């Protein structure tokens with residue numbers, strides 16, 4: 001028995017390091033690289049990386065590469081060579097689409113096609129799950145373990161980490177307490193905590209749903225702007241309140257409040273997407289320009305919580321067929337889809353139309 005952190009704990013440290021701008025070391029099959037998020041890298045550390053001598057590469061997703069007209073030889077990502085004479089401003093401009101329209105030509109950008117991209121892919125996965133812009137500066141190093149030891153950096157061996165990187169962390173119940181609400185006096189809030197140091201998620205149970213019958217369920221993804229501020233750009237706030245009200249009227253139901261803000265990209269990135277939407281891009285295009293998929297949510301989380309609560313058959317309140325499909329794939333039987341159409345405004349008409357057109361939402 002040792003006190004050494006497990007690989008899951010090391011990955012949580014790596015995410016925290018990346019958010020702080022501290023480099024991490026990745027290794028795989030005898031190769032190693034130091035990686036740092038483009039968004040949080042500072043000038044001092046960039047200078048430090050430069051004196052290490054090897055070629056600096058900026059890893060971006062294929063979506064960002066497409067906007068930049070850079071060739072993504074690795075399929076899902078591109079390894080853009082960082083010219084020796086550029087500074088932080090260049091890195092930020094390639095990573096962040098905010099000024100794409102003002103200064104459209106970042107290139108010509110040279111991308112690498114030789115060698116393996118596995119360390120770059122892992123770096124991008126970690127940067128994304130840290131809710132930063134999906135762009136990572138990567139520099140090969142001869143001896144990753146020595147560098148990590150010398151500078152006290154988190155070292156992630158992909159042989160051990162690969163399975164964990166793409167696994168949904170199990171969640172365990174922490175506490176639950178009674179909460180009388182406008183929608184129902186018989187409310188109860190349950191807190192679930194993942195084992196990987198990630199966001200907690202909540203289940204709001206109304207009444208005592210009979211587990212032997214299909215349970216009325218809503219999977220609600222956090223939307224600070226809609227749920228709290230009453231934003232007119234989306235329909236989240238009205239959907240949240242309507243779902244609770246319907247459960248209150250029927251006397252039973254479970255609303256999962258999943259902290260997957262901005263369809264899983266985090267609030268800062270969602271605000272970046274909103275800023276791009278003000279430049280004329282729709283909700284899907286904005287995500288792509290930032291380098292994200294149009295929906296980065298992991299629906300295994302919702303299915304896991306339902307299973308933990310003893311719910312296997314549901315009547316799912318949604319207009320999103322993907323949610324229905326994902327629940328089915330994760331062993332939660334959707335007996336019925338219950339449409340949830342509220343909160344249409346002139347301001348969100350285009351947003352809802354885009355979701356119907358591009359993401360298959362049912363109007």
Ligand SMILES: Nc1nc2c(ncn2[C@@H]2O[C@H](COP(=O)(O)OP(=O)(O)OP(=O)(O)O)[C@@H](O)[C@H]2O)c(=O)[nH]1
Nearest residue numbers: 220221222223234260261262263273283318319320
């Ligand atoms: N990235 C991004 N996220 C957004 C935008 N507008 C709203 N969101 C997020 O989208 C999510 C909306 O989630 P839901 O309402 O649960 O899901 P849905 O896919 O619309 O499906 P249903 O409402 O169940 O029909 C929330 O996490 C919001 O924060 C946007 O323009 N960009």
Ligand SMILES: [Zn+2]
Nearest residue numbers: 223226234236
């Ligand atoms: Zn919203």
